Amino acid sequence: LTCERYPVRRLPFSTVSEEDLATFERIIPRRVITDPEELEASNVDWLRTMRGCSKVLLKPRTSEEVSHILRYCHERNLAVNTQGGNTGLVGGSVPVFDEIILSTALMNQVVSFQDISGILVCQAGCILEELSQYVEERDFIMPLDLGAKGSCHIGGNLATNAGGLRFLRYGSLRGTVLGLEVVLADGTVLNCLTSLRKDNTGYDLKQLFIGSEGTLGVITAVSILCPPKPRAVNVAFLGCPGFAEVLQTFSTCKRMLGEILSAYEFMDAECMQLVRHHLHLTSPVQESQFYVLVETSGSRVEHDAEKLSSFLEHALASGLVTDGTLATDQGKIKMLWALRERITEALTRDGYVYKYDISLPVDRLYDLVTDLRARLGPQAKHVVGYGHLGDGNLHLNVTAEAFSPSLLGDLEPYVYEWTAGQRGSVSAEHGVGFKKQSVLGYSKPPEALRLMQQLKTLLDPKGILNPYKTLPTRA
Template sequence: MAGLFQRALRLRTALRCLYDYSTLSRSTATLSPVDFHRPFLTCSSEQVLASTRKLHAGAEGSKVSPSAAPERLPFCRVTEEDLAFFRKILPGRTIVDPDLVEPSNVDWLKSVRGSSEVLLRPQTTEEVSQILRWMVTKSTESRNLAVNPQGGNTGLVGGSVPVYDELILSTSLMNKILNFDSISGVLTCQAGCVLENLSFYLEERDYIMPLDLGAKGSCQIGGNVATNAGGLRLLRYGSLHGTVLGLELVLADGQVLDCLSTLRKDNTGYDLKQLFIGSEGTLGVITAVSILCPRKPKSVNVVFLGCETFEQLLKTFQLCKGMLGEILSAFEFLDSECMRLLNTHLKLPNPISDCPFYIVIETSGSDPTHDAQKLHNFLEEAMTSSLVSDGTVATEEAKIKALWSLRERVTEALTHDGFTHKYDISLPVERIYQLVTDMRKHLGNQAKSVVGYGHVGDGNLHLNVTSPSKDPALLAAIEPFVYEWTASCRGSISAEHGLGLKKRNYIYYSKQSQAVALMGNIKAMLDPKGILNPYKTLPDNLKQ
């Protein structure tokens, strides 16, 4: 009873602080690569074949590559003549020193490694166009040199690194802001601008980016668009399919496609840019983006709450939507296993008492007094109806950052826990934690940790399973179980991370075979030689 009272008191004190609130900005923690070593991705034939057997009816009988590491396709090998050409158009920016190319060959998780020998660093769209033209036609000779477009290389499905010797085309030096219209809020910039730099630029002008990710310090806007990244603000500002107004692209044959519109409304024909959003660099190379940015909220509050059950967490979400309405900008969760990993590996303390579930709620509005009052009413109601058992409210920037770190750094904590199997699942929101519970039961003591966290507001669960080292038996126990479970609820096996290399052969769990075949036709039309980011997104069995 005394404990309960103290907890209530802590929340009440925090609530009082709300009235002293001043404008605050979000965490700027970055996801920097960690130095750890573990075996690179491979996948047993039995495991892939087992999952293949479960593919949607329409795809049954079709052949899927029995290995997650596909065979090298018959692309041309890079020659001295190629290098001479690249050096001419990219002087000092055609990198062949293996030590300098190496970081671009390995993904952020250090789970996939390519063997590219060339890193190209264009600065302009024209340079990208010249590179791609050369890849398909050297002088008059037709050829097919493969290319791996790469942004910040923060992807989690092996989509951003080469698989074999594809030339790496990095957008890192394409980092200029081209225009910002302070009346419409439309930002136009090159693809290689780092998300956090764009946020800083906009915040000085009283605007924000409509998306925010844990990887903001390294990821680039072109990569964000190419993967249709979701992140922490999607609940409020929607997906990039809505906020991206225009794209400039270079197609596989080197043609520049200028769809860099800044209009909110434009119904002249097909909306071509949508095809490239989320296509993971397989249909064209994004060179510039125009995006609609919201005004910077005058008032931001962050609350960290604890719940005893996931059902209470869902009820809190319902209450929150009803009582905070238009000022709700994020509703995220992590379970007690995530908290344990944050404590153990990153030494991040739990700011409240131990609970099975934790919620991060952010509000963003235009009137600090009004927002504080709404939040106060919501917290009072959540407490008196016993939906939440403990909580704290951030009223100063450092604490806001610390609270957000608890959610944003779970991925980093997991990298210290061992070999990590990642699943990024979309489900009807009321089912999202059931998958974690069922997975724990299903795996028994085979796994080291089974954790659940993610974007409750978007029905997006991040299910991660770790083991001390790579364990084929564990993998065979997780997959296809996880995909079948997801398909049985008509969920998506990739909510926001894409398919990349790792998940490409599981697409049929979430897409009908006719839809996948149509994707293959689109790929064949836009990239007939298949040179753009090969082995990614589409399954191996697809004839192009």
């Protein structure tokens, strides 16, 4: 298991005692879980590559309860791992040792929704897909969407600053989140839960917590701006003969589709093989080297259809695209999206997965995949590239029958050095968690890392919040 592969020492936190359990029971009666079977799911991450050995899972319902719990843990020097839907991909969501797991699962209430502005205020444990349904019934959509929507919590999305499938259109959560409520390590409730579009009253403190992966505070509630539900949504799934054509098609899309382009995702032929083999999904287009999913979202059906068909005509006539299919109805749209969204799942069925999530200049995006195929040879089962091409975000994944230190040695630091050579980011959207903490230096200068450490010390002087994660571990 990962803890053994990446050795770290337990820091001198207290160990949960019977008296601690009794105190938790007083704060949140019948929501203190110590049953090993129930704890198992929260101790193991989604990829099943990390396992903690926490003995207690706490399920508060309110921010006041979170505040009481943290105040107590702070006094007692007990380490805490906040957990949302446990779909994180960098080992940040599960304990490394015996940290208390603080789950937001029962903090799942919508507080308010303003139907003129589209501003949603809700608790951090709301499941993304449920929020999507809630706002869609009111003719809005969530500004983010991702393959883990059925399980991930909005608080977890904020804590990881998740990107996902709507980033190209609606941008980062750093723009769409208007306010946050956060409980700090010592139990202080920081209520910055405003719903203002403009607010320049000094430092924008909420930004500190977005992407902080549970290391600076526990996000308990969020105010988020939802866009109106588009009247017309179209999805085109296209086959491209090479990566140069994938890039050229992107460029053409931006010019010809303009403001209605809402997603540009790509996957290579090996990804298609994997979803076919492991999930029995079939390609809707002729076999190609690359596949592209283009989504448009607009306000007039005829206008969008006209734009999309002239784009397709051009792309086919010029040879950028060799085959394509179009969807306007919900069922087929979902089916086409599943080909892209379910690659993650297909990969985990293929064997042990080495996962990299990298930002690169778009014209060099696929070179790393090609380089690695040659470098790794038959050691790897599959070397695949897919991702949010429109955002310059490559998901590079390598599978093997089982974890192998020699394969890891061929991958790292090579992948990180290659990325740094392009001034790319070693974590585009998944975060740092437990798995990437030692590689931040490839994308951030020492001065930035020092300032991050100073902020951590300021906000969490005892280091009880999600220890061993995100920042290089303190001695």
